[in-house]
Amino acid sequence: MANQPYNPKEIEPAIQQMWAEQNAFRAREEDPGEKYYCMSMLPYPSGALHMGHVRNYTIGDVISRFHRMNGKNVMQPMGWDAFGLPAENAAIKNNTAPAKWTYANIRLMKSQFKRLGFGYDWAREVTTCKPEYYRWEQLMFTRLMRQGLAYKQNAEVNWDPVDQTVLANEQVIDGRGWRSGAEVVRKSIPQWFLKITDYADELLQGLDRLDQWPDAVKTMQRNWIGRSEGIEFSMQHCDSQGRVASDAATVEVFTTRPDTAFGMTYAVLAPEHPLVDALTLPDRRGEVADFIAQVSKATEIDRTAAQGGADKRGVFTGSYLFNPFTASAVPLYLADYVLMGYGTGAIMAVPGQDQRDWEFALSYDLPIVRTVEPPVDWEGEAWTGEGEAINSQWLNGLPVDEAREKAMLWLEERDIGRRMVNYRLRDWGVSRQRYWGCPIPAIYCPDCGVVPVPEDQLPVILPENVTFMGVQSPIKADPEWRKTRCPDCGAAAERETDTFDTFMESSWYYARYCCPGADSQLDERADQWLPMDQYIGGIEHAILHLMYFRFYHKLLRDAGMVSSDEPAVRMLCQGMVVAETYYQDDDNGRRRWINPSEVEFSRDSKGRTIGATLISDGSSVSIGAVEKMSKSKNNGIDPDGLIDRFGADTVRLFSMFASPPDQSLEWSESGVEGAWRFLRRIWKQVAMHVQDGPFDELDAAGLDERQKEIRRLLHDTIAKVSDDMERRYTFNTAIAAIMELSNHLARFEDDSPQGHAVRHEALSAVVRMLAPITPHVCETLWRLLGATAPLYAGPWPEVDESARERALVTLVVQVNGKLRARLELPPAAPEADALSAALANDNVVRHTQEKQIRKVIHFLTNC
């Protein structure tokens, strides 16, 4: 093999077969070594792998392989997030069943994973659409129902009146159904929720302890949870003169700024507020009803899109509320900018201190009173910053903090206010009115109401062999499927035909990986592996999935199934894979996007791109922006085609080399070729070295200077690469350091026995350091270097600290911060010697003459 050229097509399948035969990536609970659980987010089986997958899973595989080589008991599992809408769409389009389409995709993608050489423990594979998986999710849900952590409530959905189905937000285009083109209406239907808000505080505080999670993710989650401390207080219905009747209705309002209450000039109810009817005067009913109709027609998106503008809309109810601070009446409005879902759905409006109230007050000609003194040069509208209280009687002169506290105490003493923490976070709606999902295990009995499906009747199985009639869910369309008996009274009853949000399945699969075949949701093996040491996935999941799975982990903990508080110790969010876009505009002004593989470039003598042409006919091509690889921009690259041309190792190497994992990776055809060249050079270096025959034992003490220099570089490199792989995750700089070492080795033309021994030590380390990234070629070269055991289990090269000692170090001399000289000195040289050597340097003399040396500063840098 040593005299053959590098041929990945031959070696990659052979090495993959060797791993399979040796069960190389099987994780066993009883294996020695500290456990290391490394996991990448499971894919949705949408068809074929794209470059984003390749990048994501290469990162996970590199980290897993690094730790395995370092003696850890590594578990790296893989599975399929197999339920979801695309399967239904494909089924309708191709007239097939979603299950069939899904399983075919899984087969294809699994073969691609194997081709890429990912070291998964397939014995732990999870497929979320199989009853053996989702049955446990159903069981857990029935328990949560009994505990009140799962409940049913009306909520709004996008309803397509033609297709008679619910649409996801992304299926609503310009207010119309994506298939039917019908105008989508908002409809309130009963849906299941999980009480994630019960865990809001714990989810928020837990973030402080996740010190190995990206700050961006933690910040997004904090904002999403949106904790705010304030006070809820009662305002009584009164007449326009402030007279309160003995049986007056009471409106609760929530505010974080009770200190501004003296500036309240009106109050607002959300249009959906339950007291709207009671508090609307008869002569205002018509206008109020019109307003509510107008608001309810608008979708959620329309309603929120209005923000920032002055088009906040509302209507006067004719009623007044009593402001306890000023002891006077304020008019009560309905307005679209107050949301029923937050706080109490009612607010006190202070236009002087709140921009939204300011805009509304202007539109409806309501008075504005400032209660915090704005800065002298303030030219804006509502002032929301710090300042002294004004126009506020007994609060005047106090800063915001003190005024707020005093106002709260005042409300509490009078027993009209209660301190309150509100969250932006809402309970998690888990109902989907779709077919291809896990059936929600509930039964509706005319007498007993909602009843959880008893444990001995689980799982509720989703039929897989179905045909679609239009877009409606086959289990909703089937009059028989839903028929059942009430588990409590035995009467005829109906099943829930809604299915779970697919985020339910992805919220606990990481724990199920630990317990393949368990006859319960989890067993004692879960705690042996959890929490995960490393989780890897896209930043697009920063909020939803990464919040839900933290929540679900706490549910599992509180059900006694795991003992940790958080599912993942360290989180890595990889960046997007992007590529330049290319297009041609035709005569009708239509833009045709051209794949990068069809384009070639001309460059000027400095290497700047000056033009692009189509390879096929030489016509001129325009260069567009660098964007995420997508079908619509036709800038995607097919991983399979690349593996055919270069092999999996080159694809893996380039995706790790082009940028650090958390940044976006810009695709570059010539960059891939560079990676390919590097692997061929390494192959050649090892092959030529091996052809020189056996080598002498290394005598580290007896080496000449040049040999010592190579060994120093080698052990510096091992130290750097180890750190880059374990702590920093900067695989790009790890690869750069290995390339640098390889470049030096190429210039190290020492044929002596000790030169040969030094080269052998270095090449053996190079092959091992690259092994996590390009495992196939490294296994092969490792064997070529004389090893008999495979490389996947290590050993990782060790740093010989004594080899890193230097006879001379470079002393950098700066004069007034500018580099003026480099001196070679022994590291132990006394300071005085170093100073006099520096002062004797011609260049230093030139820049210090006619000047007085005022200060000498010593500083250390690495190397």
Add this chain to the structure above:
RNA sequence: GCCGGAGUGGCGAAAUUGGUAGACGCGCUGGAUUCAAAAUCCAGUUUUGGUAACAAAGUGUCGGUUCGAGUCCGACCUCCGGCACCA
């Protein structure tokens, strides 16, 4: 609007704790090899001046702290991402 992150050669990037800016790769230029090309190898490649040694400038803009700033501080510009009437 609010909250994050980023801006460094022709390009992707590196510089880990305030201490040699541009490692490594791509591209480009020149050369070797070749009948020729591909492949490979060698040298050069921030800008300006200089054969060179070297000098000056240089990390989005303007200012500051420091012996010394890509890195810290202040103001601003641009781009990317998230949230978007949350009281």
